[in-house]
Amino acid sequence: MSTAAPHRPASTVGGPLLVVAIVLVALNLRAPLVAISPVIEAIRTDLGVSAGIAGLLTSLPVLAFALASPPASWMIGRLGPERAMLVGLGVLGVGTVLRSSDGVAGALIGTALIGAGITVGNIVMPVVIGRDFPHRSGPLFGIYTATMNVGSMITLSLTVPIAAGTGWRLALCVWLVFAVAAVVVWRLATRRREGEVEALPDDGAGPARAPATRLVPWLLLIGFGGQSFSYYGLTAWLPEILRDLRGLDAASAGTASSLFQILAVAGALVTPLVARRASLRLAFLPVAAGFLALPGGLLLAPALWPLWCSLAGAAQGGGFTVIFAAVLAASRDATENRRTAAFVQGGGYLVGALGPWLVGAVHEAGEPPNWQLPLAVVLGALVLLAVAGCSALTRLRTQ
Incomplete structure (x- = not known):
């Protein structure tokens, strides 16, 4: 079976702190998308849009995953996964705020930006896990996948109660806290690789x-x-x-x-x-x-x-x-x-x-x-x- 090239040990890039960063990033890779489902009727009523337009708010990110994958891969190759992930989280954060701003255009553009930002994380995570944890990649893939679903469950459970007291706009913006936490810890965990692009050579x-x-x-x-x-x-x-x-x-x-x-x-x-x-x-x-x-x-x-x-x-x-x-x-x-x-x-x-x-x-x-x-x-x-x-x-x- 083909395996990846020899890798630098995870301890050189943060070890346990990088695991925490991966978990925090994973919380952002599905939660902002599913958060909209429980309040979609409130959004539709408030914005005065048809069911088809409202449906775009749930289907557009998946299409963004597909269309943004090639440019996201190119950006990761140019900047390196560490910096690219920060860009992706930044785009996700801007999209989260824009989605809750006034107007249909803001909601749609913000949703597309959320999808594009998540796309970067979708590609960066397998690269970083495989590169920095070659002997623990299986369990970490499992933790990463499980955390995405945990993030979904959190937002599905809490968005409606929050919206009941604050409205759907703030209820969706609340989850920006996941992105901010991920940016801080990701920066701390990967700063020792600053300036490295495509950090590992191939195996010859x-x-x-x-x-x-x-x-x-x-x-x-x-x-x-x-x-x-x-x-x-x-x-x-x-x-x-x-x-x-x-x-x-x-x-x-x-x-x-x-x-x-x-x-x-x-x-x-x-x-x-x-x-x-x-x-x-x-x-x-x-x-x-x-x-x-x-x-x-x-x-x-x-x-x-x-x-x-x-x-x-x-x-x-x-x-x-x-x-x-x-x-x-x-x-x-x-x-x-x-x-x-x-x-x-x-x-x-x-x-x-x-x-x-x-x-x-x-x-x-x-x-x-x-x-x-x-x-x-x-x-x-x-x-x-x-x-x-x-x-x-x-x-x-x-x-």
Whole structure:
């Protein structure tokens, strides 16, 4: 299996402090996006916009992940991951403030800036974890992924109570505190690398290979595309699916969505332990099976929805961890890691941005509207995840 080049020990760049910085950055990589969901109706009423425009406030960041990945990768290569991360957090902060300013244009532009800032973090984190913690990258990928979901849970839980007392604008701006804390600790943890760009040379195997010329990055892109499509499609429509299929009230449907999100923390933390004791490929098999269980289970045995939501929730957290651990394993040096991460995320999130729209469109096209065909579409995307992921990880073992 291909591994990254020899790395400088983490102690030279902050050690435990860098771990804290990674955790604080991870809190910012999903929380500002999901914070808007609980107050979307208040935003729509206040701004006087249609449901379609309001929907852009949740789907635009995912599209930004895709479109901003190439320029973000270029910037990271020019500035180095340390300085690029500070720029990304700064853009995220400006976007957070602008989103809560007066007017529809401010909300949309701010949302796009939040997506662009998060894109930088999406690419920097795998590079830094792989570069500075080569012998602990699996557990740290798990902590990183779990923390993103913890940030989502915090904002989902507290945004509405805050908005009840202050209004939605301040409730969304409150989460700027995560970005400020991340900037301070990230600066302290990485200041000893100031001025270094592409800090690690390659391993002598030649110049960095373009991801588009290699099969494994394409397979990882397809797999991540299947995961992103399914995750965003199910996140958008799962409550309504359960209300229609099982007659659940809004509170019960919300519980199902919570299971899908919360158990991602368990999947993110457990999957690296399995990978460490066995292999990435063996760790991926329960991920693929668990994610397939949600659409498959809702089609065949919808009464067991708590089980299917729980299995898929753990799987989606574990899947993210495995895919980006595989990106690291497929890269010979920091430059390849950065380019491959940008390639996989750019294509994968572009597919993911289609999820909520296509699942909804297929539902509306039914005569009468139904959820069987949309769930079959999600099932097909997850089959792609399973096949492409297994193929990529099998090829890694033979390199």
